Amino acid sequence: xxxxxFEPKIIGFLCNWCAYGAADLAGVSRLQYPAxxxxxxxxxxxxxxxxxxxxxxxxxxxxxxxxx
Amino acid sequence: xxxxxxxFRVKVLTRPRYVDMARCIACGTCAEKCPKKVKDEYNAGLSxxxxxYVRYAQAVPLKYAIDPDNCxxxxxxxxxxxxxxxxSQAVDFEQREQTRVIxxxxxxxxxGSGVFDPGKLGSYGYGQLPNVVTSLEFERILSATGPFQGxxxxxxxxxxxxxxxxxxxxxxxDPHRAGNAYCSSVCCMYAIKxxxxxxxxAGGDLDTAIFYIDLRTHGKDFERFYETAGEKxxxxxxxxxxxxxxxxxxxxxxxxxxxxxxxxxxxxEFHMVVLSVGLETRPETLKLAEHLGIxxxxxxxxxxxxxxxxxxxxKGIYVCGSFQGPKDIPQxxxxxxxxxSAATEGLVSVRHSRTKRPLQxxxxxxxxxxxxxxxxxxxxxxxxxxxxxxxxVAAYARTLPGxxxxxxxxxxxxxxxxxxxxxxxxxxxxxxxxxxxxxPRTHEGLFQETLIRxxxxxxxxxxxxxxxQDSWVHGNNPEAATEKAKDLVRMAxxxxxxxxxxxxxxxxxxxxxxxxxxGLAGMVAAKSLSAHxxxxxxxxxxxxxxxxxxxxxxxxxxxxxxxxxxALIQSVEADPRVEVHLSTEICRVEGFVGNFESVLKSGDxxxxxxxxxxxxxxxxxxxxxxxxxxxxxxRVMTQLELDRRFIDKDPSLSGLxxxxxxxxxxxxxxxxxxxxxxxxxxxxxxxxxxxxxxPDMNIYxxxxxxxxxGERESLYRKxxxxxxxxxxxxxxxxxxxxxxxDGLEVRVFDPILDxxxxxxxxxxxxxxxxxxxxxxxxxxxxxxxxxxxxxxxEAHAKLAPSEFATDGLFLCGMAHYPKxxxxxxxxxxxxxxxxxxxxxxxxxxxxxxxxxxxxxxCSGCLGCVQVCPYGAIAPxxxxxxxxxxxxxxxxxxxxxxxCPSEAIVLMGxxxxxxYAQIHAAFAG
Numbered sequence: 004x005x006x007x008x009f010e011p012k013i014i015g016f017l018c019n020w021c022a023y024g025a026a027d028l029a030g031v032s033r034l035q036y037p038a039x040x041x042x043x044x045x046x047x048x049x050x051x052x053x054x055x056x057x058x059x060x061x062x063x064x065x066x067x068x069x070x071x
Numbered sequence: 072x073x074x075x076x077x078x079f080r081v082k083v084l085t086r087p088r089y090v091d092m093a094r095c096i097a098c099g100t101c102a103e104k105c106p107k108k109v110k111d112e113y114n115a116g117l118s119x120x121x122x123x124y125v126r127y128a129q130a131v132p133l134k135y136a137i138d139p140d141n142c143x144x145x146x147x148x149x150x151x152x153x154x155x156x157x158x159s160q161a162v163d164f165e166q167r168e169q170t171r172v173i174x175x176x177x178x179x180x181x182x183g184s185g186v187f188d189p190g191k192l193g194s195y196g197y198g199q200l201p202n203v204v205t206s207l208e209f210e211r212i213l214s215a216t217g218p219f220q221g222x223x224x225x226x227x228x229x230x231x232x233x234x235x236x237x238x239x240x241x242x243x244x245d246p247h248r249a250g251n252a253y254c255s256s257v258c259c260m261y262a263i264k265x266x267x268x269x270x271x272x273a274g275g276d277l278d279t280a281i282f283y284i285d286l287r288t289h290g291k292d293f294e295r296f297y298e299t300a301g302e303k304x305x306x307x308x309x310x311x312x313x314x315x316x317x318x319x320x321x322x323x324x325x326x327x328x329x330x331x332x333x334x335x336x337x338x339x340e341f342h343m344v345v346l347s348v349g350l351e352t353r354p355e356t357l358k359l360a361e362h363l364g365i366x367x368x369x370x371x372x373x374x375x376x377x378x379x380x381x382x383x384x385x386k387g388i389y390v391c392g393s394f395q396g397p398k399d400i401p402q403x404x405x406x407x408x409x410x411x412s413a414a415t416e417g418l419v420s421v422r423h424s425r426t427k428r429p430l431q432x433x434x435x436x437x438x439x440x441x442x443x444x445x446x447x448x449x450x451x452x453x454x455x456x457x458x459x460x461x462x463x464v465a466a467y468a469r470t471l472p473g474x475x476x477x478x479x480x481x482x483x484x485x486x487x488x489x490x491x492x493x494x495x496x497x498x499x500x501x502x503x504x505x506x507x508x509x510x511p512r513t514h515e516g517l518f519q520e521t522l523i524r525x526x527x528x529x530x531x532x533x534x535x536x537x538x539x540q541d542s543w544v545h546g547n548n549p550e551a552a553t554e555k556a557k558d559l560v561r562m563a564x565x566x567x568x569x570x571x572x573x574x575x576x577x578x579x580x581x582x583x584x585x586x587x588x589x590g591l592a593g594m595v596a597a598k599s600l601s602a603h604x605x606x607x608x609x610x611x612x613x614x615x616x617x618x619x620x621x622x623x624x625x626x627x628x629x630x631x632x633x634x635x636x637x638a639l640i641q642s643v644e645a646d647p648r649v650e651v652h653l654s655t656e657i658c659r660v661e662g663f664v665g666n667f668e669s670v671l672k673s674g675d676x677x678x679x680x681x682x683x684x685x686x687x688x689x690x691x692x693x694x695x696x697x698x699x700x701x702x703x704x705x706r707v708m709t710q711l712e713l714d715r716r717f718i719d720k721d722p723s724l725s726g727l728x729x730x731x732x733x734x735x736x737x738x739x740x741x742x743x744x745x746x747x748x749x750x751x752x753x754x755x756x757x758x759x760x761x762x763x764x765x766p767d768m769n770i771y772x773x774x775x776x777x778x779x780x781g782e783r784e785s786l787y788r789k790x791x792x793x794x795x796x797x798x799x800x801x802x803x804x805x806x807x808x809x810x811x812x813d814g815l816e817v818r819v820f821d822p823i824l825d826x827x828x829x830x831x832x833x834x835x836x837x838x839x840x841x842x843x844x845x846x847x848x849x850x851x852x853x854x855x856x857x858x859x860x861x862x863x864x865e866a867h868a869k870l871a872p873s874e875f876a877t878d879g880l881f882l883c884g885m886a887h888y889p890k891x892x893x894x895x896x897x898x899x900x901x902x903x904x905x906x907x908x909x910x911x912x913x914x915x916x917x918x919x920x921x922x923x924x925x926x927x928x929c930s931g932c933l934g935c936v937q938v939c940p941y942g943a944i945a946p947x948x949x950x951x952x953x954x955x956x957x958x959x960x961x962x963x964x965x966x967x968x969x970c971p972s973e974a975i976v977l978m979g980x981x982x983x984x985x986y987a988q989i990h991a992a993f994a995g
Binding site for chain 1: 128216510511512513536538539540541543544546547548551554555559562920938962963964965967968969973979980982985986989990992993
């Protein structure tokens with residue numbers, strides 16, 4: 004059996020005003036990146052508490068990206 | 072154009088774009104399929120675009136156009152590939168030029184400027200030597216959307232340069248070769264920025280050198296940037312005007328000849344040379360000006376006077392931006408606001424007469440209802456559908472809990488789909504909507520509008536971004552993209568099941584303004600607010616109006632300040648809508664945007680005034696030095712003290728045989744590391760006034776950099792022409808002043824003669840710094856920030872220079888930064904224009920995305936109060952629990968994260984919703 008390569012699933016908490024817009028612009032520019040990122044839009048990265056990050060890991064995230 | 076102020080008729084020509092804006096979805100297929108490549112003017116010709124194109128990726132509105140000069144169909148009658156492949160039938164070759172007539176009361180000119188073409192000066196090799204580029208071309212090279220994707224490479228061989236030289240004043244301060252005598256105002260700062268950014272791109276090894284005459288970093292916080300560029304980033308600054316650039320034989324490198332510090336001519340090789348080209352009014356703008364019959368300055372900019380800085384010579388026509396004179400972004404934005412305010416003062420009687428208001432149906436109450444979620448999955452032509460298996464995603468959505476309706480659309484955003492969506496919401500009794508399509512940043516508003524029209528609260532919408540953040544970035548992996556789309560829809564549905572309608576509280580606006588500061592800026596703001604029909608309370612801590620302008624003699628354009636100031640004071644005092652409070656200070660402020668209540672104190676008397684907005688124009692003052700014998704010798708005085716003598720027509724001035732000015736006294740030094748902006752120009756005016764009184768007077772100006780920016784440069788040229796001597800000194804090598812019986816002795820080291828100089832003068836004028844009032848009363852009361860130099864901090868240095876981050880509060884004048892009369896007035900008008908956006912409404916809506924405290928969970932630790940950047944949270948007087956003032960809350964959610972017991976929720980983004988999204992991300 005061929006072992007599947009490890010493809011991390013990452014939760015991204017992205018600020019609506021900057022990082023989320025940047026992720027949109029990456030799309031407009033057709034930049035390609037691995038499909039493992041799941042973005043949750045927030046109004047400010049300051050709204051992300053350690054609880055959210057821990058919850059993401061608990062739920063099975065391999066990584067957490069806070070962009071703001 | 073014909074007509075007159077109050078009733079112009081303007082004929083406007085619209086060129087066809089051959090793309091129907093209503094249909095274009097900005098997918099880029101037309102550009103992809105278009106076979107015709109042309110030079111991309113946005114990237115300064117360094118790369119190519121297609122004949123079907125969008126000028127730049129961030130264009131607003133993001134709609135494509137077809138350039139008929141290059142389109143093969145227009146040139147040869149065949150092709151129409153764009154039309155064939157456009158998924159939304161947006162291409163329309165039948166579009167024609169359209170003219171229409173607009174009737175308007177005022178006109179604002181904002182045509183901007185072009186840049187100087189350095190090809191006119193053969194000696195720089197521009198156009199022949201590929202590695203000689205203009206600053207604008209270099210700007211594109213550095214940009215991620217530029218011709219080299221943001222990699223710093225030079226055009227000739229696409230290699231990373233190891234050394235770059237910037238040559239300043241190309242096409243500026245050069246009346247003979249370039250024909251432009253003025254300073255372009257912006258080039259010093261952008262050259263420093265480019266050098267620093269280039270170093271950041273290239274790493275530490277890049278050598279950058281800026282060749283300049285005077286370094287002009289006179290903007291707010293610019294001086295510090297200049298210092299950091301030299302000290303931290305190692306940008307070399309070489310004071311020398313370079314006239315020629317020559318090729319290096321056998322290489323693509325360039326040789327720059329200059330005179331070094333020791334006075335020897337040296338040649339240095341660089342891999343690239345950037346020409347810092349100046350601003351210049353475009354020929355078509357000159358033609359427009361002629362057509363409109365407005366007067367221009369010597370430099371070809373729109374003529375204005377210092378007391379009406381955005382008013383052209385023709386009544387009813389206003390101006391802003393670099394057509395008014397060369398200037399940077401903050402000043403352009405300030406003038407834009409000023410022009411908006413000035414141009415509408417005369418149109419108050421017809422305000423809102425052409426405004427149309429949409430009708431809104433009553434909102435359906437969905438509280439307590441089980442979620443009935445409707446999911447709309449968009450193909451976006453082939454943008455999503457070409458990558459993601461949309462039918463599969465839609466089928467999957469049907470299996471999700473709470474989903475009662477699912478539909479696929481070719482374009483969910485199209486007008487007909489919106490109408491259909493409205494009907495579906497009603498027929499299916501949907502109470503939550505998920506749109507899986509593009510990004511909420513561009514389309515949330517549109518879909519919210521449809522919800523409102525269907526009677527749903529607009530916050531009952533959630534979007535799954537399956538285009539920008541999925542199909543577009545995973546085009547090479549359709550399977551993974553489809554899986555991701557399912558995840559994103561599942562996450563959106565999970566959140567949608569929890570969202571609740573949010574209310575947007577409405578608050579009434581008290582149509583009255585408080586203006587703090589009765590100086591020039593404050594008075595202009597008060598007069599303009601009154602002209603717009605609003606009542607004003609003008610508060611001045613001193614016993615009389617006028618502020619610093621009382622001590623000023625003339626503007627740089629030679630206008631008598633006192634006369635205009637007196638007229639302004641009289642009109643303020645006579646204005647029935649302006650209530651003036653002299654010798655009064657503000658001692659307490661409560662409330663928020665639209666509803667402030669302030670307590671004014673005058674002696675023992677306290678009065679309370681209500682106001683919807685406040686303009687802070689508390690000004691600044693002249694630094695009283697303790698150096699250069701100031702205060703010990705009557706022959707030493709400040710600029711304002713000299714102005715006072717001019718105003719009083721002091722007869723002793725014409726008897727003086729000699730005078731010296733020392734610049735930067737108290738400015739650009741460790742204690743005050745900023746440039747005071749006004750002093751160089753002030754000294755030029757004063758030196759010329761002295762020369763008028765006595766043409767034989769010997770005048771010396773001891774300076775570090777002469778910063779007569781823009782067309783103020785003409786004064787510097789005039790002063791040199793009249794024989795004023797300019798002697799440069801450096802920080803650390805400051806001049807010395809000794810009192811002698813027959814005069815003052817000034818000693819200074821002259822770097823050009825390379826020896827110490829000593830000369831006697833009858834009068835010494837100190838060009839001292841502009842310093843803010845250190846009492847931070849108003850700033851503290853209104854909770855607005857103050858920078859380390861004591862100036863107030865605006866909401867955004869470039870884009871919001873006349874308002875604070877706190878709603879309803881505005882600023883202008885020297886409390887913001889040192890500035891001359893014309894710029895203070897422009898900013899006062901700009902503050903008014905920003906304020907009018909609130910005052911002109913009876914009520915304002917506050918966003919529903921605000922924080923809310925669940926009091927029974929709150930322990931009263933007040934951690935949230937500490938982290939709130941807007942001062943929106945305070946403890947309840949009795950219970951001690953935190954209470955959020957919705958009108959002050961900006962919805963950042965910092966409090967929600969800081970709260971140890973999750974007692975605070977950010978409405979629309981609460982913990983349960985975020986946890987549901989996290990959980991759903993892995994529930995596939």
